[in-house]
Amino acid sequence: MHDDAILHYHTGPDLVLAGGAVLTAPxxxxxxxxxxxxxxxNAVLVLHGYTTGPTMLDRDANVAEGSWSELVGPGxxxxxxxxxxxCPNMLGSCYGSTG
Known part of the structure; x- marks a missing residue:
């Protein structure tokens, strides 16, 4: 992992979905x-595909997970x-977000 690629968690307010269901504190x-x-x-948002997670920034991860490691970092x-x-994780994904 890059020295400063820190994994964080954010819990937000309840989220009302289009069908009326509610995700409590996702x-x-x-x-x-x-x-x-x-x-x-100076913010840049990097979104991952369906088969990876926010670890796509990690240089010591496997190929899919570290796919952006050559593009993001000092210099x-x-x-x-x-x-x-x-690089946020998608809701419903198995990489650390509500789902």
Whole structure:
């Protein structure tokens, strides 16, 4: 894992779904790298596919899981010394979010 690719969890308010069902206090796992600047203008959102999770930023993960490790990090195309990168897990996924 990148030194600063930390796994976080966020629990939000109840979420009313289109069919009327309610997810009570859904939790979303996410990894972040870099630092958000004071005005919040340096954020980059990276979304994973259906077969991976937020560990796609990890350089020591398997191929699918580490698929973005060559693109995100210090001195890389998405430079975490300049940008704050957030990679959330999808709700319903088995990688740490409500589901």
């Amino acid at each position: 939790t979303t796992a996410y990894r972040s790298m870099g630092r958000l600047n004071a005005d919040g203008t 890389k195309p998405i430079d975490t010394e300049r940008y704050f990168v957030v």
